[in-house]
Amino acid sequence: MSRIEPSTNEMLDHARALLTSGRLVAIPTETVYGLAANAWDASAVRKIFSVKNRPPNNPLIVHVASLDRVVDAVRMPLAKPIESQLAAVSDLWPGPLTVVLPRGERIPDIVTAGNQTVAVRIPSHPVTLSLLNRCPFPLAAPSANRSNYVSPTTAAHCEDGLDDTVAMILDGGPCDYGVESTIVRLHESGPRLLRPGGVAAEVLAERFGLSVDTLMEVSANRQATKQLEAPGMMSQHYSPTTAVQLLYPGTTIVVPKNTGRIAFQKLADEEVSRYTVVEVLSESGDLEQVAKRLFAALRQLDQAQLTCIHIDTCSPRGIGRAIMDRLERAAAKSSEF
Template identity: 35%
Template sequence: MFSYRFAMIIQIPVPDSCKLNCVSIILLMNVLKRYLKFSLKRSSQLQGTMAAATQVLACDSTSIVFSLDDQVAISSPETLAALRTAASCLKDFLPVAFPTETVYGLGAIALNAAAALKIFSTKGRPADNPLIVHVSSRRMLQTLLPQNYALSPSYELLIEHFWPGPLTLLFPCDHSLIPDVITAGQPTVAIRMPSHPVARALIAVTDAPLAAPSANSSGKPSPTRAEHVLNDLNGKITVILDGGPCEVGLESTVVDGLHEDGNIRILRPGGITVEDIKRVLVNGFSDVDRPIPQILVHRRDFRDDALEQAPTTPGMKYRHYSPSVPVTLMRISDAPLGIEPLSPSAFLKDLKRSIPHSPDTLRVGLLMPSDSILMKSLISDTTIQWHEFPLGLVSEPAIIARRLFDGLLTLERDGVDLILVEEVPEENEGLAIMNRVKKAAGSSQWITIP
């Protein structure tokens, strides 16, 4: 590039009629030089801004207290400042990641279609996958419901016992309030009240219900720590509120109690178990002259193909919870007729033959209960490099649930070639655990217990 200095050094005789044009050219070159210098500096500043775009703001959950009438008090100035920063982003239609008791959520104001659309574009989420709306109080819930709608006795019992908490309920949707993008055009809307103090406080400080799926790229394992969100969405969102690891570790249970038969249909098992719901309903209806509702679990007690094609709640239609490496479910329960289980050694032999890996060694992640009787038989094969992530005791499924997604994400970052997950009994939290594992796994194999 010619510079102004270079132009001044070269002496070229020119006619007087051309001198003005030459001076103009020199001045123009000088202006261009300064403009380019400014542009490069500005570009560098913008790149630095983008690299540091995602702030992680720590929040102290113990500093947040809700009164009996759902008023929030926040004693930590740092936590209050973080919540106000996040609320400001939400009001500017920027999605914010925040902790809940289930998993970290990616929130936007639920009453604004433009804000909610940012969730879909950030995650790469299909438009026909509806969102769950989060509220901070019963009062906020009432503002979202149709005027003439009254809660059923079943819903009253479930809200009384499990809200705030990991339970989502389907309600009739008031489409004059809630945009179709939230419900995927369905006549119902899924709503819950989170129990995590940071989540509930964020909703209260924003003074608006928040639509929020899990804060991850669509199809990946749900994040249960702020670092999981940062590893996935760094630079795509402005703020992550760090409230520590999630207590439950799996998404909320979704209940549909809107059918005329009065029965409770569990569309997605989660943080509240089928046994918990049954106990509350049995106790609640025992003193009234009314039949106790049946509890029906989707794909266990009933199947609705139309519902799976046009879901009313997340987690029903698409494959979810899958890391970037293959996941195989190891089944140790009785195999169905016609399926011959493999011995552990035969299973590993097949793995080595079928899974692409480096010439040196096959790296396999083990996501298994701490007291697994299968693990010893597997790790005796020293030709495989094992990466263990103990989940907890089989007798403590709540702990296994809490560690499941963390284990999938940790083993993925460890660079394993494959993750093996051992089956757990489908009782209590085990039902939700196996729901997630079956969706994450690309294959399964029955294995004989030594």
């Protein structure tokens, strides 16, 4: 029986009641769908980890309704350098930006994987903003899928792999961005990009008065440590079960039997004929369209019982940086290629 419900006022009130009682609710955001729990309730948050089979060292993002509600997750007052950094980007909220700040006292260890910082954002999706305004607590919400699998961008995707512990899936339509939020750590020593996403690194670098290279100067061994600063930092992530090969410029393409192709723009008929199935994400190669449709195409081809999936690549600039980050992590386990 489907747990997908329309995002009516009645259903939003019911979702608030479920969350208040410690249940889990899948929610739409402008990036991907999230699996939400009361962020102040350690027992409820523990269910997220159980349902997703998520490793306990992988922290969660906490969603709040407004800048005034950041105090629900963050320790205040902020140090002056951090306060200035937040002021430089706070007008990007609501939106696909997550900032890592000192953790507030009401946020339990399980949310932050024991870190003394917390990842927080204000989503721009009207359904989830309405739900957050109804709740007296913030919502901890990673993507609503099995850990390491392709993130969901529709309500129907959320049903795949989530058990009956999820009480409701609120339908907010397809996600606008299709890739997760950008994560930036704000610190007295300076801001650092932890994960590229819906807000381009170039935009943030300009706000902070830094070069993109400086903004991205994070310890090279951060992914090798057991303690992750933020979600989305594992080397293997967003992965379909089908093997993936990325098609970099100059790659000699050998197409095995029963191979699918995800193309970033329209292909010549001769190229299409080499593949069992082809998904074209944008007729013109528009990377915003590519990002929006990428995860849905990955899921679709992963269910087509293919031998492997070939995927186009792009320059890692702007939204292309987030696309390539996701694709490289998705392909990390496909070492046979």
